[in-house]
Amino acid sequence: MNDTDVATGERGWRLPLLAREALQSVRTSRRLRPLLVVAVLVGPALAAVGGLEAIGLERDRAALDEAGARVVVLAGSAERPVAIERASCERLAELPGIERAGALLASTRTAVLPLGPAVAVVPTSPSLLPELALADAVVGADLASRAERIERLDTGAVLTSALGSNQPEGIPLDRALAVPIADSVREIDRCIVVTEQGVSLATVAGAALGALTVSGPLPVATPVLAQPLDATEQFLQRPTRWVPLVMGVIAGLATIALGATRLSEFAAYRLSGTRPRELTAILGLESLALAGVAAVSGVTAALLLSPWLVSGVTTAAGALVVGATWWSIAAIGLAPLARISPLRLSKER
Amino acid sequence: MRIRLSEVTVAFGDVVAVGPITTTIDGPAIVALAGPSGSGKTTLLGALAGAVPLASGAMVVDAGTGVEHPRLPSFSWVSQAANALPDRSALDNVMLGALGRGAGLADAVADAENRLVVMGLEHRRVQAARTLSGGELQRLAFARALAAERPVILADEPTASLDEANTRMLCARLRDLARDRLIVVATHDPIVMEACDRVIDVRALSHRSDAA
Numbered sequence: 136m137n138d139t140d141v142a143t144g145e146r147g148w149r150l151p152l153l154a155r156e157a158l159q160s161v162r163t164s165r166r167l168r169p170l171l172v173v174a175v176l177v178g179p180a181l182a183a184v185g186g187l188e189a190i191g192l193e194r195d196r197a198a199l200d201e202a203g204a205r206v207v208v209l210a211g212s213a214e215r216p217v218a219i220e221r222a223s224c225e226r227l228a229e230l231p232g233i234e235r236a237g238a239l240l241a242s243t244r245t246a247v248l249p250l251g252p253a254v255a256v257v258p259t260s261p262s263l264l265p266e267l268a269l270a271d272a273v274v275g276a277d278l279a280s281r282a283e284r285i286e287r288l289d290t291g292a293v294l295t296s297a298l299g300s301n302q303p304e305g306i307p308l309d310r311a312l313a314v315p316i317a318d319s320v321r322e323i324d325r326c327i328v329v330t331e332q333g334v335s336l337a338t339v340a341g342a343a344l345g346a347l348t349v350s351g352p353l354p355v356a357t358p359v360l361a362q363p364l365d366a367t368e369q370f371l372q373r374p375t376r377w378v379p380l381v382m383g384v385i386a387g388l389a390t391i392a393l394g395a396t397r398l399s400e401f402a403a404y405r406l407s408g409t410r411p412r413e414l415t416a417i418l419g420l421e422s423l424a425l426a427g428v429a430a431v432s433g434v435t436a437a438l439l440l441s442p443w444l445v446s447g448v449t450t451a452a453g454a455l456v457v458g459a460t461w462w463s464i465a466a467i468g469l470a471p472l473a474r475i476s477p478l479r480l481s482k483e484r
Numbered sequence: 485m486r487i488r489l490s491e492v493t494v495a496f497g498d499v500v501a502v503g504p505i506t507t508t509i510d511g512p513a514i515v516a517l518a519g520p521s522g523s524g525k526t527t528l529l530g531a532l533a534g535a536v537p538l539a540s541g542a543m544v545v546d547a548g549t550g551v552e553h554p555r556l557p558s559f560s561w562v563s564q565a566a567n568a569l570p571d572r573s574a575l576d577n578v579m580l581g582a583l584g585r586g587a588g589l590a591d592a593v594a595d596a597e598n599r600l601v602v603m604g605l606e607h608r609r610v611q612a613a614r615t616l617s618g619g620e621l622q623r624l625a626f627a628r629a630l631a632a633e634r635p636v637i638l639a640d641e642p643t644a645s646l647d648e649a650n651t652r653m654l655c656a657r658l659r660d661l662a663r664d665r666l667i668v669v670a671t672h673d674p675i676v677m678e679a680c681d682r683v684i685d686v687r688a689l690s691h692r693s694d695a696a
Contacts, residue, residue, distance in 0.1 A: 160569070163572055165570070402563070402567035403567040403568050406562070406628075407629065408584030408585055408634070410584075476535055478563075479535075
């Protein structure tokens with residue numbers, strides 16, 4: 136811009152004034168106002184999508200957790216049983232990446248007041264069921280007893296009880312009464328490990344096997360969920376990852392469509408000496424301003440609402456994608472309108 | 485400024501819309517291209533602007549520099565639609581002319597204020613163009629054309645949507661403007677023709693040469 140026109144000797148628009156013109160246009164034009172509103176709403180819209188993604192991810196993770204996606208059983212086979220030092224199994228809970236670990240022994244059935252006449256009683260490591268540290272026994276979540284004291288009729292023992300939380304597949308305690316394993320039990324035939332969220336099952340299982348004290352054949356690690364699914368991997372493949380791109384395309388096309396209704400305005404520029412490339416620049420800068428508002432709105436929403444999003448950075452990056460797509464499509468689509476003959480433009484009202 | 489047309493013909497396909505016309509248009513002056521609807525006055529105006537190709541003949545422009553051009557090197561166009569930026573102030577609209585020729589912001593503001601005074605619109609300075617009347621919009625379009633400081637203004641039916649009072653007011657302003665520039669107006673409005681230094685009857689001229 137601002138280079139001299141050979142035919143007229145005129146210098147053309149100064150670049151800063153082109154930018155000022157574009158900003159003035161975005162600020163005042165009623166025709167551009169809907170786009171400005173859309174640009175401002177990009178942030179809340181992306182945040183809403185991010186929030187729904189977070190809810191979906193949490194739901195998927197919970198479903199996978201319930202299915203035992205984070206549970207690994209370290210044991211031998213029926214043909215080659217192993218003897219694992221119980222204490223070494225319970226110490227696995229202290230390893231990085233492991234949430235809890237311990238043993239479950241075979242259950243016995245007995246009458247327990249007020250739970251029922253044939254309740255499965257399962258000796259369990261407190262390191263596997265932390266609620267056992269709060270009471271003498273933990274009532275399975277599905278038994279749903281609120282009794283603070285229960286009585287084992289086989290031993291006559293009156294125990295304090297706590298209500299357990301739902302357990303994943305591989306830890307069958309939801310319909311059982313968990314009690315601590317007797318101190319006399321030194322060896323177990325299987326050790327159950329629950330990993331922390333988001334860690335590699337294979338890596339943690341390998342570390343756990345290495346930390347066990349075993350006599351006899353080495354145990355193998357078997358995930359409870361035969362085909363472990365990674366919620367994070369599923370999240371990365373989510374269809375909503377295309378939302379920013381689609382939003383940018385729609386906004387860009389809307390900008391072009393609105394541009395087609397502004398030919399009379401374009402005529403005002405062209406008839407007063409503004410050259411096609413200068414008008415192209417004004418329209419491109421207008422689009423850049425609108426796309427910039429969208430990007431800033433999205434990034435701001437991502438920063439403010441990041442605690443409720445799966446990833447604030449991803450949402451902020453999505454806002455930049457919206458802005459870049461919006462601007463690219465609008466700038467390319469509006470350029471031909473700036474090259475229409477001013478006399479043809481002048482017929483537009 | 486002198487525009488010489490020699491045997492100029494404009495055709496759309498096989499149909500001759502204008503011409504052949506031979507005439508010379510000298511400025512500064514206000515010159516009307518007159519004739520009823522369909523006579524080809526707007527087409528001829530478009531040919532002067534270089535927007536409509538000549539089917540035959542030649543146009544030579546001498547801007548007073550001694551160098552002859554085959555087309556107008558520089559002009560402003562005012563249309564019947566009086567195009568404007570509807571939501572921008574009258575001042576902003578007129579500033580476009582100066583900004584387009586490379587003026588700085590302060591100069592463009594000062595220039596636009598002067599042009600608004602010349603066209604009797606100084607009291608509308610801060611008003612949005614969409615709030616102006618039809619006559620005021622036409623004057624705004626001329627103010628913007630003035631701000632562009634082009635030596636020639638081509639105006640296509642600028643009074644088509646104006647009442648008599650506004651037409652007379654606009655003509656009075658155009659007379660003042662024509663003191664130092666060439667204004668060519670396509671019109672069939674007798675009030676405008678009355679205000680012109682010269683009236684070219686496009687239909688009549690298409691059938692004979694004019695040595696004027």
